[in-house]
Amino acid sequence: MKRLLVAVVLAVVAVLYIGYYEALEDGDIETVFFIKKYPTSQIRFYNIHANDGEIRKIERLTTEERKWIIEYCKYRLGINTELKTQSDIEMCRKK
């Protein structure tokens, strides 16, 4: 019973603190795991700049893309941003 409890606690901690995103390396997709800066049940994140494209222009971002960048920036990099300027996007692209 004790072991089960420990396993459950570890699993919950893992879910809350371990996340991942996928990065493009040429034609390959690599999964990158990381320790979240804040606990959340969200496990999958998107770094839409972990590839060989251009940095997205702030005025061309969709609502969904803004959400992905803000989430990644907060939980991966520990930066809370409202994504108001182009330099905010540049800051949040870091791997």
Add this chain to the structure above:
Amino acid sequence: MTGMTFTTTAKAQEVKPGQSAAPVPITVNDRAATREAIIKKVRSLNATFVERSSWGALKGKPDMVMDWDYTMIALHHAGRSHSCTPGVVQMQEIQKGHLSQKYDDIGYHYGIDCTGQIFEGRDIRLQGSSVFKFNTGVIGIVLLENLTTPEEGGDWVAKGRVLLNSIGYSTINTIPAAQIDALMHLIDSLKSVFVIKHFGGHREYPGQASEGKVCPGNIGMELVRNLRAKTRLLPPPAPQE
């Protein structure tokens, strides 16, 4: 004529009776015709060219960024998980992967498989996504196999390959002659319509090495150097300060 349409611009001029009209310069703006010219040129060199529709490409997203006046070509390899398998399947898989990573379409303009078939990737009228933060004016061409040497990458995959090599199982690929010929034909065709000045491996372009890029691998880079000597193209430009 084959029913193609052209956009032209010219200034109106007044012509008095008895006078002949002065020659009017006409600006022809037809990038679609240029795309077609590239395909025709490649085929005239006896290379096989497979258009997007023929390999089952998915439609790219709307409102993609346009590009033109290309002066550079970046050579890529497909990555360490790739090998000489049929090009159609590889192009489909790469496009699927790129779309899943929020690209607007496949990132490369052209792909060449090991048999020398040339595949059309992202439409040449659109900016590629193959050189991080340096895509303007760059045509991306991918060779559809792995062109790294075992130690490249420095991670567990590299360690495994080095180990396999040490016990006599080679994981080093050679570039097929048909693929090199096709690449030469494609470069010649692109040079026939654009003023191409630079030809380089992905990792040679400004800002790429510091991002940890190994593409197109040591084997790919050897090919790049050989082709630069043959084509007399220059290496990629130095980074701007």
